[in-house]
Amino acid sequence: MAGPPIHDLHFAQEPSVDRVPGPKSDRLREKQNEIDSNAVAYPNNIPLAFDEGKGATLKDVDGNVFLDFFAGIGVYNVGHANPYVNEAVHEQVDKLTHSVDFPTEPRLELIEKLEELAPGNLSGNSRVVFGGPTGSDAIEASIKLAKYNTGGRGLVAFRNSYHGATSGAMSITSNSKLKKHYAPLLPDVVHAPFPHPFQEGRDPEESVERALEEVRATIEQPYGGLANPAGIFVEPIQGEGGVVVPPEGFLQGLRDIADENDLPLVFDEIQAGFGRTGEWWAAEHYDVTPDAMTTAKALGGNGLPLSATIYHEDLDTWGPGDHAGTYRGHVPAMVGGVRAIEYIQSHDLLDHATEVGDYIRERLREAGEGDSGLGDVRGKGLFIGAEFVDSEGNPDDDRVEAIQQYCYEHGVLVWTAGQYDNVLRLLPPLVLTQRQAEVGTEIIADAIAATAEDERARA
Ligand SMILES: Cc1ncc(COP(=O)(O)O)c(C=O)c1O
Structure with a gap:
């Protein structure tokens, strides 16, 4: 144990x-x-x-x-001051705290664990990029990854969403109050409806249909408005928006639209992931695998800042330095992440x-x-x-x-x-x-x- x-x-x-x-x-x-x-x-x-x-x-x-x-x-997620996490973190703090992206045992161990835990066919076929330490940084990385791989610039996101406080992350966030002093942000972001049957007063199926129709129209219609799409960005369960659990069919529908249009589907698992929903990733409740996903928050084990973007190896087309950041090698946080995963599994x-x-x-x-x-x-x-x-x-x-x-x-x-x-x-x-x-x-x-x-x- x-x-x-x-x-x-x-x-x-x-x-x-x-x-x-x-x-x-x-x-x-x-x-x-x-x-x-x-x-x-x-x-x-x-x-x-x-x-x-x-x-x-x-x-x-x-x-x-x-x-x-x-x-x-x-x-x-594993509680404040979890002793199993802290003892290893303390030891690491005394040895080495920062390594940019030089290999360290904790870094490689964490990458292997994330690859093992990744949903669906991401497991065993993924790469992990560490950038800056916050969730917003991971979102920035995922936007860059989508743009790099598609050559597109337009981003499809959802109403009622929250993805972070940096410019790119704010662009795909829908909260107008948070953005109003900083707009314009990234151009070419379209926010489609996220199904919220309770607030819409619709039955779940209708709510999903309406949302998917909008996404499809945005991407596929000649006058859809988004000229050059790069990807679809969605929280599989919305957090700041009010713990909104989409009905069955929504995420699968997005998967289908992404496949038909050769676009990456990116899940933001920053709040919903890392065991919070009773599965490692919220995506698993729906049996839908994204092409890329972001994680942060609980990833650093005991409140240490760490984020990561996990993506299919086919998207690993960029080269050295195409995504960077000084703090992409916080070794104690990586130790914390490994220990937190072990604690969750063992208990x-x-x-x-x-x-x-x-x-x-x-x-x-x-x-x-x-x-x-x-x-x-x-x-x-x-x-x-x-x-x-x-x-x-x-x-x-x-x-x-x-x-x-x-x-x-x-x-x-x-x-x-x-x-x-x-x-x-x-x-x-x-x-x-x-x-x-x-x-x-x-x-x-x-x-x-x-x-x-x-x-x-x-x-
Ligand atoms: C779903 C989601 N994405 C991104 C973020 C941004 O993470 P951070 O605040 O660490 O930048 C948050 C933060 O609450 C979040 O809930």
């Missing part, structure tokens, strides 16, 4: 909240407000300063202990994520019975979204904000998502125990009930 069992990874007293924010958090926040950038965002929702993480638990500087249901936004965390995720979704649905505000509970494995609407069926972001507030005051850290911020998003570490899932979901269920009561009182 690689490392300790998941039950031994956490603070024992979870959750335990005295007063939030406590005096030390307040002090650090005040200082942050004085000296840090205005671009800081997360503490505006949850005004805490953290001190130490263990497994699925986080301690703030005042000693309050929380169940962590967002895990650094999908980074801590059967994919099946565990499936079981615990199913439990959480079921309990949330139960909590929403008779509450018309909880419109939809969805996701796979420990990638969970609960969408809230008001009495007219419109997005209810106030309710989600109130739930987030209640949860953090009672010891569970949850996050939001969705283009209207009306989706409660849960991304707990895969090492979350069944008991922690029960305790945490009970608090979320209480938050749902308490906020429903507040809404009734207001009406």
